[in-house]
Structures are given as structure tokens and as C-alpha cells.
Amino acid sequence: MKRITTGLLAFSLLGLPATTAGAATAPLATSAAPSATPAQTSSPSPSATSASTAAHPAERTPDTAISAAPIPQPAAxxxxxxxxxxxxxxxxxxxxxxxxxxxxxxxxxxxxxxxxxxxxxxxxxxxxxxxxxxxxxxxxxxxxxxxxxxxxxxxxxxxxxxxxxxxxxxxxxxxxxxxxxNVTPNALYEGVTDAPPAVFEAVVQRFLRNVLSGNKAETAKLISWPLRVNAEHSFTLKTPAALSASWSRVFTPCVLNRLRDAIPHEMFVHNGQAMVANGTVWFDAHGASAINSNPCQLPKK
Missing domain, CATH: 2.40.160 (Porin)
Incomplete structure (x- = not known):
């Protein structure tokens, strides 16, 4: 089985909201499609064909090659x-x-x-x-x-x-x-949202920019309320005002450090949500829905 380097992924999945926690993180299985079997046909002997053609000239048809159905390629x-x-x-x-x-x-x-x-x-x-x-x-x-x-x-x-x-x-x-x-590019987030991948990723990118610049009002517009914050003492925020009051508890130096390295493109999806920064933030169709804000070892300057 493929060994996947996931960093904080194991922790991240444990810290998901109740709708997503507890599910296995196994990669999607890929099964090879069965080979198509060409239709079996029986050909009459030359003598039989000649006799049949002579007896029924109007029914004669040109010889045609029987093509095998294309064999589906296994999914990559x-x-x-x-x-x-x-x-x-x-x-x-x-x-x-x-x-x-x-x-x-x-x-x-x-x-x-x-x-x-x-x-x-x-x-x-x-x-x-x-x-x-x-x-x-x-x-x-x-x-x-x-x-x-x-x-x-x-x-x-x-x-x-x-x-x-x-x-x-x-x-x-x-x-x-x-x-x-094994999802196709256009179906990358179909379990999360009906929006095209580029549109959904743009929402995540705006969220990251606003968090890192400290723009509380714009960040609040990109959250799927209520916001679950998983920390040593977890809590839930229900309004933009609550987020503003708890900003430093939510976006700790550890969280901000991880989000600076986040890649909001071709994100991992699990149980209807997409993640960035090894699960530091999870997003549903309406915005950020959960943040994992636990301690870390900050790099030395």
C-alpha cells in the first residue's frame, strides 16, 4: 500500500467537526475496468456462402471486418x-x-x-x-x-x-x-461544492490572503458559520463579532505559520470537505468550517 506523507493529516482528521471525524483516510481504490469481449460470430463455409448467394442474389452484402469493441483503459x-x-x-x-x-x-x-x-x-x-x-x-x-x-x-x-x-x-x-x-480534474471538488474547481479554490485563496493580512471583516465573509476551532480547549464561534473578539486565539502564531505555506490548489478532500496546510483549515461549500489550532514548534529566526 502506498505510504503517504501527510504531516498533520492524522491529527487533522481527528479534529474535524462531528460530520467528518472518525472516517478512514484511505486513498480511493482504483479498480481496472473489465476487458470488453468482442462479439462471437460464426462464419459459414465458403461452399455454403456460395450456395446461399447463388440462391438469393438480392441478399448478398459486401464482406465487412468485424471490429472488436475498444478495451477501456484502467483509471489512473x-x-x-x-x-x-x-x-x-x-x-x-x-x-x-x-x-x-x-x-x-x-x-x-x-x-x-x-x-x-x-x-x-x-x-x-x-x-x-x-x-x-x-x-x-x-x-x-x-x-x-x-x-x-x-x-x-x-x-x-x-x-x-x-x-x-x-x-x-x-x-x-x-x-x-x-x-x-483517482478523480478527474473537473470533478476534484464535486463532493464539496457545485462550483468549478477554479471558483472554489479562489474562495480558499481569498481566505488565506485575508487571514494573513489580518483583515477580520473580509475573513468573516469567507467562513461557513458556525466555525469550529479545535484546540487544547475547543470552542465554536457563531458570529463575525465572536471571531473578531477571539482572533488571536484562533489564528495563533502556529496557525499563521502553517497558512503561509498552504497550497490552495488541488486540495485533498475528505468527507465533503477540502483542506489546506495538512488540515489546519477545512472548507465546505460555504467557506472555512473548522480550524485546527494546536501548538507547534515555530522555526527559529
Whole structure:
């Protein structure tokens, strides 16, 4: 089974509202579609065909080849990754078929969240991802599990590491596997909202900008009331005024630090809600619905 690096995900799921807590976080299972079986036909012998045609010339039809029905391709699993390309935070998605070939791939810089398509070539534990502009990732599988069998695969590795190069520029790359699903791009949030993915993500992005800038009034407009705050002593806020009065209890230095690194794009979905920053904030169709505000070790300045 794929080992997924989830950071605070385990805690985050335990801290969800009652409607979401307690459910398993297993990746979506992908089953190969059954092969279509061409229709069975029986062909008469040449002599029988000649006799039949001679007796009934009006019924003669040209010989036609019987085409087999196309065999459906098994659904690909989407491996979601995040990490760095040199000094730049990035995210990536690799859609991988059961035979380990990469059907589709793209990556994006967290700064602008614009998908850049990639073509993939895989050989053993090595994978090369090329972008239209000339940039190329040369990566290999890695794992933190010393007992993982060799060779490593998408299922048994926990990260991809290597370099990105374009002309004279070369940067180190490290991408950690974060989650796995098999939903199509247009259906990414269909369990959360009827809005298109870009529209829903824009709401999350506005929420993050307003929280980090301290804009209490605009943040309140992007909350699905009541807001559950999971902390050492959990509490629920029911109005914008209550949020304003409790702002520092909700958006602690730990929460703000995590939200600075949040990636509001291709977010993980569980039980009808999407999360950012390994479950620091969960969103339903109307906005932020739960915040996990527990202590952390802040980085040294």
C-alpha cells in the first residue's frame, strides 16, 4: 500500500467537526475496468456462402471486418506531491496507470498556481519530466522506509528527488508524496461544492490572503458559520463579532505559520470537505468550517 506523507493529516482528521471525524483516510481504490469481449460470430463455409448467394442474389452484402469493441483503459491514480525546486515552493500531480506508466503530469509554482504540463518517461526507479519551455526534471524514487522492497515504485516510495535544468540553470528538486486519488480534474471538488474547481479554490485563496493580512471583516465573509476551532480547549464561534473578539486565539502564531505555506490548489478532500496546510483549515461549500489550532514548534529566526 502506498505510504503517504501527510504531516498533520492524522491529527487533522481527528479534529474535524462531528460530520467528518472518525472516517478512514484511505486513498480511493482504483479498480481496472473489465476487458470488453468482442462479439462471437460464426462464419459459414465458403461452399455454403456460395450456395446461399447463388440462391438469393438480392441478399448478398459486401464482406465487412468485424471490429472488436475498444478495451477501456484502467483509471489512473493521481499522485499529489509538494516540495521545492531550488528556492521555489512547487506542487505537482502525476497520473499513473496500474502498469506504472505516467498518463498525464503537470507542476505549478505555489506563487502563481498555474499548471505547467509535463511529458514523462520512466525507466526503473528513474523518471524524466519535460516541460514545453525546455525545463526538465530528472528524478528518482526515494523512501524513508528502510524495509521497502527494491526497486522502488510509486506505491512504495515516499518522495521524488533529483534536479531541474533548463539551459545553464540547474536546481535541486525534492517532492514529497502527499495524497492519492483517482478523480478527474473537473470533478476534484464535486463532493464539496457545485462550483468549478477554479471558483472554489479562489474562495480558499481569498481566505488565506485575508487571514494573513489580518483583515477580520473580509475573513468573516469567507467562513461557513458556525466555525469550529479545535484546540487544547475547543470552542465554536457563531458570529463575525465572536471571531473578531477571539482572533488571536484562533489564528495563533502556529496557525499563521502553517497558512503561509498552504497550497490552495488541488486540495485533498475528505468527507465533503477540502483542506489546506495538512488540515489546519477545512472548507465546505460555504467557506472555512473548522480550524485546527494546536501548538507547534515555530522555526527559529
Amino acid at each position: 491514480d493521481n499522485y499529489r506531491l509538494s516540495g521545492t525546486l531550488g528556492p521555489y515552493p512547487i506542487g505537482a500531480t502525476l497520473s499513473v496507470r496500474p502498469d506504472q506508466t505516467v498518463a498525464n503530469a503537470h507542476y505549478f509554482y505555489v506563487k502563481n498556481l498555474v499548471d505547467i504540463p509535463l511529458s514523462a518517461q520512466k525507466s526503473g526507479e528513474q523518471i524524466v519530466l519535460s516541460e514545453p519551455g525546455g525545463g526538465r526534471f530528472t528524478l528518482h524514487f526515494e523512501t524513508s522506509d528502510k524495509k521497502a522492497p527494491a526497486p522502488l515504485t510509486f506505491q512504495t516510495s515516499t518522495a521524488l528527488a533529483g534536479t531541474w535544468a533548463d539551459g545553464t540553470k540547474t536546481y535541486p528538486v525534492k517532492l514529497n508524496f502527499e495524497s492519492i486519488d
